[in-house]
Amino acid sequence: MKIEHVLSGFVPESRGKDGLMLALALARQTGARLTVAYVHAPAWTTPGPGKIDAEWRAYVLEEAELTIAQARRLLSEVRDVPIDYVLHGNRGSGRGLVQLAGRIRADVVVIGSAPGGVRGRIRLGSTADQLLHASPVPVALAPKGYGEQPPPKLGRLTVAYRRDPASDEAVRQAVTIATQMGLPLRLITLVVSGGRQAKMAEEMLHRLREKVAADLQEAARGHRRVQVEVEVLEGRNVAAALGGTDCEGAMLICASSETGPLRRVFLGDVSSKIIRAAPCPVMMLPRNPPQKPGSGSKQGKP
Template structure:
């Protein structure tokens, strides 16, 4: 994965600051340029009687410009990055960001959480939903409060791994990005034993642990001098499993569901649970054809 252009979607609330903080860290550590965009609802363009429509369009344009000025003020102290500011009209903010990503050739889109979420967690709203089912480039989501309590840098990339082609490709992409950022890589697999799995005997559970550990170790090989750690996380649900690992200074990377369209981000059930349960930023990768043969086999646990 090569990141040379980061597109940050901004909203005039504290959650807009959360997305900006993550976008700045990503741009700074990858040497990318940053574009901050505010996608606003466009004014009605059909001419009407008198000057009412013209005045309304002027009002909408002025309000959008004032909103984008808030982003400029928030980033006034960021002097080490080239930053562009863009306004765009679209009835769907997520769809607008997808189109902007294409027009500006952005390599990743970054947004903050939807309103009303728990501090330290990611809440998905309509903007994220549109992006997570249509974006042709990775989508990075910041948790609530990240703008005020984010680490000085991203210290490690972590890939949520399962043994399938999409995850193998995600490991390759993440390894490239980790090397570019100069940070270590960690591969994790979640073993969630609830419902019927909760009644598994210890011997069966141990065999499962051995299998997923072997899968992780195989996926961790062949990345040159990059430091790659592996970890199996267990719990009765995704949240408790993720709670058993250190997420300080981490960005979690997930592959799209294999059932989604090629070259688009598509979130499946497990990925959605990971996004909502993670206490760190999460980046979802679009589903792309593998660049080279990976570790192909029957699906493991995630």
């Protein structure tokens, strides 16, 4: 997967700026076009009594124009990225972004964290839920407060890996993105030692560490286009495990659950925990992402 077109879902709040700054960083480092979109309530399709429907339509469009004008001001000094601004009507903001991504052939959709979350973490709301169960393209989420002091650029891509076909495909996709962005790649596996595993004999836990380390080394082999590091992270839960590594300037990439539909992002239980615990932006990849016309149907291993 090569990123050539980034779609940023914008809202007139600080979380809108969070997603916008992450989208700008992705577009800037990949050389992609950026489309900033505000999904507003659709106008009534059936005429109402008097001028109520016309007044409502005018109000919705006025608010939408004010919102997109705010995005324009935030990006007013950007000269190195081609930017389009779009208004789109839909009852669900996530569903509207899915529609729009298909229409403009975006390669990734970017949004901010839902309201009420913890600073530096991602909270999943209705927009993210719709995207993370329906989008045919990757979905990137910015943590709360990301837009206040965004890093000059992303410094590394990290893949949350476990040995299965979905994660192997995520590594291949991440290698392509990392090569495009000129970034190193890190593969991590989380060993959660709490709960039932807390009672595990130390010898069994040692064998588990050795196995996941070997899986990581195998996944890292053969990718000569990019620098690849591996790391096993252990903790009593997902948050504690992720807290044991440096995520400064990184973006974490996760594969969709294998139980979800093909060619869609689908959020499994582990991925949901990782998103909520990650102290950095997270990108969820769909299962078997569709190929663009002319890109070919097969991908060889780098």
